[in-house]
Structure formats: structure tokens, C-alpha cells
Amino acid sequence: MKLQFSKMHGLGNDFMVIDGVRQTVTLSKETIGQLGHRNFGVGFDQLLLVEKSNTPGIDFRYRIFNCDGSEVEQCGNGSRCFARFVFEQGLTNKTEIAVETAKGVIYPKLEADGNVTVNMGVPRFHPTEIPFQAPEEAIIDPLIVAGQVHDISVVSMGNPHAVQVVQSANDAPVAEHGPLIENHPRFPQKVNAGFMEIVSRTEIRLRVFERAAGETLACGTGACAAVVAGIRRGLLDESVLVHTRGGDLRISWAGAAQPVMMTGPAVTVFTGSIDI
Numbered sequence: 175m176k177l178q179f180s181k182m183h184g185l186g187n188d189f190m191v192i193d194g195v196r197q198t199v200t201l202s203k204e205t206i207g208q209l210g211h212r213n214f215g216v217g218f219d220q221l222l223l224v225e226k227s228n229t230p231g232i233d234f235r236y237r238i239f240n241c242d243g244s245e246v247e248q249c250g251n252g253s254r255c256f257a258r259f260v261f262e263q264g265l266t267n268k269t270e271i272a273v274e275t276a277k278g279v280i281y282p283k284l285e286a287d288g289n290v291t292v293n294m295g296v297p298r299f300h301p302t303e304i305p306f307q308a309p310e311e312a313i314i315d316p317l318i319v320a321g322q323v324h325d326i327s328v329v330s331m332g333n334p335h336a337v338q339v340v341q342s343a344n345d346a347p348v349a350e351h352g353p354l355i356e357n358h359p360r361f362p363q364k365v366n367a368g369f370m371e372i373v374s375r376t377e378i379r380l381r382v383f384e385r386a387a388g389e390t391l392a393c394g395t396g397a398c399a400a401v402v403a404g405i406r407r408g409l410l411d412e413s414v415l416v417h418t419r420g421g422d423l424r425i426s427w428a429g430a431a432q433p434v435m436m437t438g439p440a441v442t443v444f445t446g447s448i449d450i
């Protein structure tokens with residue numbers, strides 16, 4: 175089977191994006207893992223599969239897979255690339271799109287300046303919604319990692335995040351502690367581990383060790399989760415510029431029961447086809 179795809183990125187978090195509306199696509203976990211390989215495949219952090227939606231009022235459905243082939247619930251940088259993809263490919267002429275993911279509907283909007291703004295939905299904090307083993311919801315939970323207590327804030331943006339505040343994002347032990355947090359037994363479905371440096375009430379630096387993908391140059395849901403965690407801790411204002419290794423995102427959150435808004439770029443690098 176020959177598969178047409180676009181290679182895209184959002185701040186260096188890179189994607190293979192496949193049109194499953196005009197192509198019949200069947201992908202096993204193994205095939206996704208092979209396609210994701212940086213030496214033997216196309217290479218990506220996540221694969222995005224765009225499909226038709228059967229729900230009235232919803233334009234598309236899109237599925238998200240980590241580079242190991244595991245399917246995940248949500249992807250911030252991916253949602254912006256999804257919107258750019260369906261527009262560029264002529265799958266829609268709408269600039270405001272409603273798209274179903276495995277964890278609800280999100281609303282990307284293509285801006286006149288080339289950025290994409292996404293209503294990422296309402297963040298969740300209850301341990302059962304992460305999922306996280308804890309007796310009750312808290313703003314800060316102590317987590318023992320490498321024999322030391324780390325103060326984490328757990329946030330679900332559809333997918334699970336554990337965010338901690340560090341003195342310096344640059345010097346944070348992301349490669350050492352990231353996998354320990356990702357696979358910590360208190361997170362039965364694993365977790366994305368965020369390391370946030372507070373620069374000011376309106377600016378942070380962030381690195382994220384992503385579940386099943388390792389540290390990426392940027393993580394959109396990780397940025398949403400970090401800003402929400404910082405606001406809940408009383409450290410950040412409502413609108414925050416997030417510096418990632420791949421570039422900047424603007425994240426805003428007006429507080430409890432409100433959706434998180436994310437604005438940033440989405441870039442097509444090339445289109446191609448591959449025999450699978």
C-alpha cells in the first residue's frame with residue numbers, strides 16, 4: 175500500500191500526518207513503530223491520522239500515536255498541525271474547525287498571521303481522571319523520585335501530566351528523572367513529565383519528557399498543563415509565554431471550569447509517499 179503523508183512540526187515537535195479521509199489506511203502498532211524510526215523510517219515524535227467524523231456538527235476526527243505505536247488521547251502541537259493539514263490539503267475551507275479526539279472535542283482556529291489558536295478544553299485534576307494514585311485532589315503532591323521528594327502538580331489535558339518547578343530548565347535532570355516519573359507506579363497509564371522554570375508571572379521556560387517519546391523540543395499539552403499548574407500554585411498570571419527548546423507558545427487559562435487556549439505555529443516541512 176502506498177501512503178501519502180505530510181511531514182509537519184509545531185516548534186520542532188514533529189509529526190507524520192496522514193489523510194485517512196481520501197485514503198484507506200490500516201496501521202498496526204508495529205508499522206507505526208517502524209515508520210517512526212529516525213534511521214529506518216520517516217521519523218517523528220507522533221503520527222496523526224485524520225479521519226471523517228460521524229458526529230453531527232463535528233468536522234473531523236483525528237487519532238494520535240506516539241512513535242512507539244501507542245495511541246494517546248491528546249496532542250497540543252499536533253492539533254495545530256492537524257488544522258494546518260486539513261486546510262492545506264483542501265479537506266476543508268473552514269478556518270475554525272471542530273475535531274474529535276480520543277478525549278473529547280477541541281477547536282483549532284487558523285489565524286490571519288499564520289499561527290493556530292486551539293481551545294484545548296477544560297483541564298482536569300482529580301486523581302481518577304489523570305489517572306494517579308492519590309487519596310484526593312491536590313494542587314501539589316509529593317512524589318518520591320530517585321530517593322527524593324519532588325513536588326508535582328498533576329493535570330490532565332486529556333493526556334496525563336506531572337509538572338514540577340525547577341530552578342533552571344536548562345540544568346533540570348530531564349534525561350535522568352523523566353523516565354522515572356514517566357514510569358512511576360503511581361501513574362498506571364504512565365505520564366508526561368514537565369520541568370518548569372518560572373521566569374516571571376507571565377513567562378516560563380519548559381522542558382517535557384514525553385510519555386513514550388522521550389524529551390521533545392516542545393510539548394503543547396505539556397505547556398498547557400504547566401501554565402495551569404503554575405496558575406493554581408499562585409505563581410503565574412492568566413496569560414503566559416512559554417519558552418520551549420523549539421520556540422514559544424502563548425497559553426491562557428481563566429481558571430476553574432474554563433478551557434485552556436494555546437496559540438503557536440504549525441509548519442509543513444514536505445509531503446511524500448511511502449510503501450508500507
Ligand SMILES: N[C@@H](CCC[C@H](N)C(=O)O)C(=O)O
Nearest residue numbers: 249250251333385393394395
Ligand atoms: N507532543 C504532544 C503530546 C503527545 C502525546 C504524549 N507523548 C502522551 O503520551 O500523552 C503535545 O504537543 O501535546
